[in-house]
Amino acid sequence: MTDYNSESSDPSKGVKRTNMGEDGTKDSKRIKTANGDEQYNPYLAHTYEDSSSQQNGFKSPLDQLERHNTTALQMTKAEDGERNPWTGEPHSQQYFKILQSRRDLPVHKQRQEFLDTYHSTQILVFVGETGSGKTTQIPQYVLFDELPFQTGKLIACTQPRRVAAMSVAQRVANELDVKLGEEVGYSIRFENKTGPKTMLKYMTDGQLLREAMHDHDMTRYSCIILDEAHERTLATDILMALLKQIAARRKDLKIIVMSATLDAQKFQSYFYNAPLLAVPGRTHPVEIFYTPEPERDYVEASVRTVLQIHATEPEGDILLFLTGEEEIEDACRRISLEVDDMIRESDAGPMRVYPLYGTLPPAQQQRIFDKAPEPLRKGGRPGRKCIVSTNIAETSLTIDGIVYVVDPGFSKQKIYNPRSRVESLLVSPISKASAQQRAGRAGRTRPGKCFRLYTEKAFKKELIEQTYPEILRSNLANTVLELKKLGVEDLVHFDLMDPPAPETMMRALEELNYLACLDDDGELTKLGSLASEFPLDPAVAVMLISSPEFYCSNEMLSITSLLSVPSIWIRPNNARKRADEMKAQFAHPDGDHLTLLNAYHAFKGAEQQGTDMKQWCHEHFLSFRHLSSADNVRAQLKRIMETHDIELISTPFQDKNYYINIRRALLAGFFMQVAMRESSNSKVYKTVKDDQLVMIHPSTVVTSPYDWVVYNEFVLTTKQYVRTVTNIRPEWLLEIAPVYYDVDTFEKGEIKSALSRVTEKVRRRQAIKGSGR
């Protein structure tokens, strides 16, 4: 492919660009003079265009096609051609190899059927189990039918996860034999890899929602594909409701909703009984086993089950579902130890155990695709691998070779309680649909087995049918702000598939009202409109926007970026003490936010001196990956701030108010996340207005017991913790958020009396000042 890049490609690319951008008239004039063509027909502009590209000796088969009237045969012909129909370049060798495997996918057999249905309807529901190839193939089928160069409109395909959007875009770029970021691109939060030639765009569902805020009718797109709709993420749910509205306004917009599970009837009836097309996946039967009695300890039982499988079942890899990082690491350790014993005692085969969870570094995540180990000696028992995973292996990640699935029946789920305003991750029983999905993972390569660590009766009676969609389990402040910006005023009758509880909606409105993003009548304010421009939580966005008032917008920008990436601190189990010592170097006595800032400044300082940053981070127990992504986020946010003329200023470091300003600026956004100490010599804090009893998370650097702290997040584990805290003064609360801290609105209690004492103090001090003058 590299051979052709130099000369032949450039002119043809140029042609395509003009073709996409303009509406043909100008081009056709040029062509007219060039070819002396007398019968000019604007509707055939693209064929004229084609004649000009003949200069390269290439005539794209696509130019003959009629939009929305293509057949599978025409397309396979176009794909089989010597040259790439999109770029005009000759195909690479690899292309045909991939093409062959693409033709083997189950989806390919139904290509004509898909096209027929697609032509006949505006909205289409497509059901294909994992492994059917829908995510990579359907958008390409649409691409060959929409012929974007004729309309200048794009095709969007949404994914719930960033990683999926990136990797699928890469894969499809390879399949189409184009460069990622040109014809095929992706767009995720804080990263956009698309160009002027992009025709097919993979993106996160949240990203498409953000785009819709500026383009209410999504006029850039001719077809929108919502993939993995069965996961029912918050953004997908909103998009579905929105697209339902837009589809009524824009009859030329096509919508495909793709789901991997068989509850697609719900989607169908939601979209006015849209036609449904189902493609069978490539799955094998899975035998399901239950325990006769409920298990007392599911972790213990799952470890034993894995060992049992290893000892008694034939070759095949094991997938065990557990709930969280700690539990997974613990189970991995226990399994490896036991397997070592088994090898010594009973000549068992080797087994490699891999953990898998979201916060694992990508290099380690990649290890799950390693081959199972070889037998210890020739003719010995076969080796296998065991993957212990959170529910990311349930739908999003597909690991081939899994034959045995162990399902204890739990997962961590986010739940939001609008009364206490606490969003927590709780271990809860999974749903029946989820259990079936897990079992299905065993049948990817050959017939498999699924061991459920609960009784059949429990499966039938205790598990709910479907997992609650995210919209019912989330804080909606951000969503409501986006909806307001999208022009949705009637939040009551907004046609969501599963509308949230009224209380949750009310809470979101009130939160935005306190943040001054909405006025008392619920109208979007200027601040709210500005805040919605930031891909951040409203509170954080407001904090960032108001930071120039506190003369520290540069610093707040850094802190915001650091808070929007996973924790930068590394604390390996075998070097906890060293890690803590290193963290203490950056510690600021007043709080964790400032400590984060110190670490970032040290990082940037070392970078400027030309230090090897990976090494430096390793030495200081900091995550290079997360620090660099924070750096990237910072650059993105900075650009947004600059486009909206938000000043970037700093207090001089020598100024004694340097840190005070930052602490005050934190309150401009986080004034609703403040806790007061219960009593002196107590470690327990009480959150303001929500009255939750919390402790400061042990990861803090704060050592002195401050009376008032602002916190970044509420963590509910065995205890209730607040994480990332910074000391503040109550006077600031009254000054910065007078509406929220109106003493009269508080319920009787310690916090109220403390606040009224502070009010009194402030009043007296002002009186003294006044009399002194």
Next chain:
Amino acid sequence: MDTPAGSQVDVDVNVDVDADDDYDEVPLQHKRPFGSGLHRKTVAFVPASDGDGCLNSTDQVTAPKTQQVDVADLYLSMVLPKDNKTTKNAVNVGEPGAVICEVCRLPLESEPASAGSSDVDNTTTATSKTDGKKVHEKSFAHQVCLPHSYPPSALDRSRMGLSYLSQYGWDPDARKGLGAAEQGITFPIKATPKYSNLGVGVHVPKNLPPPKEKKERLLDAGKVRKQARKDKHKAEIIRQQLFGNQDLEKYLGQGAVR
């Protein structure tokens, strides 16, 4: 009746009857606050000549009910509009022609109370009919058939979020959710934190006695000494196993290395 002697008794009886009536008939909002009449002079009563005191007193109570001048009445009529309607309907049905109650679809005639009252006098059939209706309305079968009315929602009415939602037609007391057909969930999803490793389907009975704490055994001096000797011996064996030199022992004989 003997007035001078029995006056005291009379008053007592009347108070009793009144109290009973209050309990049965007077709605809460019409009740006088307790003790409001204590300082006034008590009014003496005599039982009605009809012999049916109950009827009169209920009529007196129902008279102001129809006027609805009280704020509480107004409120109740707003909160429980259906209830009022059903009683009105029932009164309409109570005309001589209709004999079937509209609410519970049961005949009104076969009430034992109405039969009893008709025994007293033939001329008071109209009053006895309304009375029968009342008894019927009190009957269990009728009560069960009444549409259930819910208390108003506990949401704080001054909340900004509520006013926004009600601006778009959401009624907090209607027990409806959001959505195109107001089909959404009405209450947020609850979850209980799980602190144990108990598997799915394991239910620990709530009133389980707390696990018994193991009592620490106290050791006397002899036991301590015995334990120390044991430990020392164990350590010696381990030491010998780890660091002992067999050749040296052979040469020097057992015990010499120690």
